Amino acid sequence: MALKNKKVLKWCICFLITIDFIHALIYYKQSLFSKSVLLYLAVHIPFILWLSLEIYRDLCSKDGIIYANFIKIKESKMPKNAIVAVTIVFMGNLISVSIGKPCYPFYDVGMFRWSTSFKDEPSIVHKHKYYFYKNNQLHVLDLRREGFLFFRKYLDITYSHIFTFSANYHNKSRKETFDYLSKIMKKEGVDTLWVGVQSVNYKSKKVTFDTDICNAIKTNNKDIHYGPIYIPGYQKEKCQKFRVNAEQEYNK
Amino acid sequence: MLNKNIINRLSLPGSAYQLAVIRILFGIQILFSSSSKIFDFLKNVPGTDYTLTIFPNFIQNYINIYAIDVIQISVQILSIFLILGLFLRWVTPLLFISFILQFSFLYSKFDAPIPWLYIWFPLLIFIYSDTGAVWSVDSILKKTKKSLTSSKYRWPIELLSGWWAYIYFAAGLAKVLPFPKALQWIDGGTSQKIIYDRYLDSGFHFIFGEPFFDYSQYNVIFSILTIGSLLIEISVIMIFFTNKFNLILLVLILCMHSFLFLTGVPGFGFLGLILGLSLINPSYFHQYIKHS
Numbered sequence: 001m002a003l004k005n006k007k008v009l010k011w012c013i014c015f016l017i018t019i020d021f022i023h024a025l026i027y028y029k030q031s032l033f034s035k036s037v038l039l040y041l042a043v044h045i046p047f048i049l050w051l052s053l054e055i056y057r058d059l060c061s062k063d064g065i066i067y068a069n070f071i072k073i074k075e076s077k078m079p080k081n082a083i084v085a086v087t088i089v090f091m092g093n094l095i096s097v098s099i100g101k102p103c104y105p106f107y108d109v110g111m112f113r114w115s116t117s118f119k120d121e122p123s124i125v126h127k128h129k130y131y132f133y134k135n136n137q138l139h140v141l142d143l144r145r146e147g148f149l150f151f152r153k154y155l156d157i158t159y160s161h162i163f164t165f166s167a168n169y170h171n172k173s174r175k176e177t178f179d180y181l182s183k184i185m186k187k188e189g190v191d192t193l194w195v196g197v198q199s200v201n202y203k204s205k206k207v208t209f210d211t212d213i214c215n216a217i218k219t220n221n222k223d224i225h226y227g228p229i230y231i232p233g234y235q236k237e238k239c240q241k242f243r244v245n246a247e248q249e250y251n252k
Numbered sequence: 253m254l255n256k257n258i259i260n261r262l263s264l265p266g267s268a269y270q271l272a273v274i275r276i277l278f279g280i281q282i283l284f285s286s287s288s289k290i291f292d293f294l295k296n297v298p299g300t301d302y303t304l305t306i307f308p309n310f311i312q313n314y315i316n317i318y319a320i321d322v323i324q325i326s327v328q329i330l331s332i333f334l335i336l337g338l339f340l341r342w343v344t345p346l347l348f349i350s351f352i353l354q355f356s357f358l359y360s361k362f363d364a365p366i367p368w369l370y371i372w373f374p375l376l377i378f379i380y381s382d383t384g385a386v387w388s389v390d391s392i393l394k395k396t397k398k399s400l401t402s403s404k405y406r407w408p409i410e411l412l413s414g415w416w417a418y419i420y421f422a423a424g425l426a427k428v429l430p431f432p433k434a435l436q437w438i439d440g441g442t443s444q445k446i447i448y449d450r451y452l453d454s455g456f457h458f459i460f461g462e463p464f465f466d467y468s469q470y471n472v473i474f475s476i477l478t479i480g481s482l483l484i485e486i487s488v489i490m491i492f493f494t495n496k497f498n499l500i501l502l503v504l505i506l507c508m509h510s511f512l513f514l515t516g517v518p519g520f521g522f523l524g525l526i527l528g529l530s531l532i533n534p535s536y537f538h539q540y541i542k543h544s
Contacts, residue, residue, distance in 0.1 A: 082380035
């Protein structure tokens with residue numbers, strides 16, 4: 001048994017090296033023919049060949065590990081159809097993990113796989129959020145907060161965190177998102193949504209919310225995390241009026 | 253160590269109660285997920301457009317434009333049947349198909365594996381397993397006496413635990429492959445970026461009101477978090493070789509999810525817990541339920 005354990009462990013390591021080879025081919029495709037990349041890829045080849053040979057030998061042998069495990073699965077109470085279905089799922093996911101690409105429902109589970117080198121960032125982060133007044137009080141529509149079961153204030157439980165993620169990040173620059181949110185908030189008795197800027201200063205640890213509608217327009221750019229938010233036309237018009245009035249005052 | 257590997261464990265005694273609990277919890281989760289307003293919302297906005305599904309474009313378009321309403325209602329009704337354990341023989345394959353179709357709509361417009369990744373494989377396993385032996389209308393109607401510790405309740409549980417392990421191990425692998433990238437990944441820059449960018453949308457902000465330290469500067473905590481999550485994810489591969497560490501791994505993963513919940517990634521914790529119930533030894537389950 002100890003020998004078989006060692007063999008399986010060696011297979012696992014070589015299998016990882018094989019997957020790494022495929023990932024490296026994809027990851028370094030821009031610089032594939034540089035010396036360092038070619039050397040890195042070449043190091044993998046003996047391991048891949050050894051693994052292929054080992055698996056071939058094991059399949060040919062009557063007391064091979066793969067055959068023994070296949071018999072064990074067959075002897076379990078698992079129905080034959082289930083074995084076939086699980087094999088298909090296993091193969092689908094194996095391909096997906098090997099090439100690092102999902103094809104629903106096969107998935108390589110690669111969320112947060114991107115790597116970013118550490119760097120000192122600006123100490124202030126801005127986040128544009130919708131806000132409204134109700135009973136003369138300022139309320140910020142913290143969309144992500146509404147997706148958390150215990151933190152939600154305005155939306156019901158069916159507006160799940162998936163909805164708030166989509167509305168708050170993927171689709172925040174779309175008019176349709178704003179219209180959808182306005183419709184929901186109208187049911188809550190909210191007539192007008194404005195865009196304001198929430199900021200966190202990581203140095204002073206202070207969080208502030210700026211209701212200045214013109215500042216929100218001015219700072220709403222593509223550098224913001226997931227891009228700019230949709231700002232309604234009436235906010236732009238009102239801001240424009242402020243500017244015209246201010247200019248007239250100044251000229252007087 | 254390999255004496256208790258996942259293939260050997262397929263033939264060990266199981267617990268009909270464990271399978272029933274998982275069936276009911278998945279039923280509730282599916283009902284909740286399929287009723288989310290995200291489906292209504294994504295009919296109005298285009299969402300992300302770069303994800304791939306196994307369906308050819310014309311089928312995916314047909315689902316997205318014409319069939320989604322009917323499919324959504326079907327999933328909701330079938331999930332209620334799954335919770336009740338009624339007509340499971342027909343409900344499980346129908347629910348599997350309709351679930352796959354409904355969430356193909358979601359994935360084609362929303363690039364994240366929530367919540368379908370945790371659910372679709374268990375649903376496939378439910379088709380072939382006896383999930384309604386107890387706590388189901390079917391079992392009340394049939395009134396046949398069964399052994400509730402047969403290995404026919406064990407193999408589905410072991411496959412579910414394998415799926416759980418696959419999800420986290422693959423997540424770990426994706427971060428470290430190719431290996432030179434891992435060196436960059438473990439310096440903590442990615443953790444810093446997530447916490448830094450999403451602070452104002454996170455549980456940390458909603459609960460504590462202010463950041464704990466200056467997230468814009470280097471801090472060794474980011475590296476510790478990154479290496480810790482990586483070690484936890486990679487170590488779940490042990491589940492395939494032994495079930496000795498199942499509970500420790502489950503607790504570690506749930507701790508990781510609790511932290512992610514606070515950083516503004518709330519989606520996976522509860523799903524990880526439901527699927528993670530398959531990591532509990534069936535004998536504990538059986539004894540506890542019998543005694544209570």
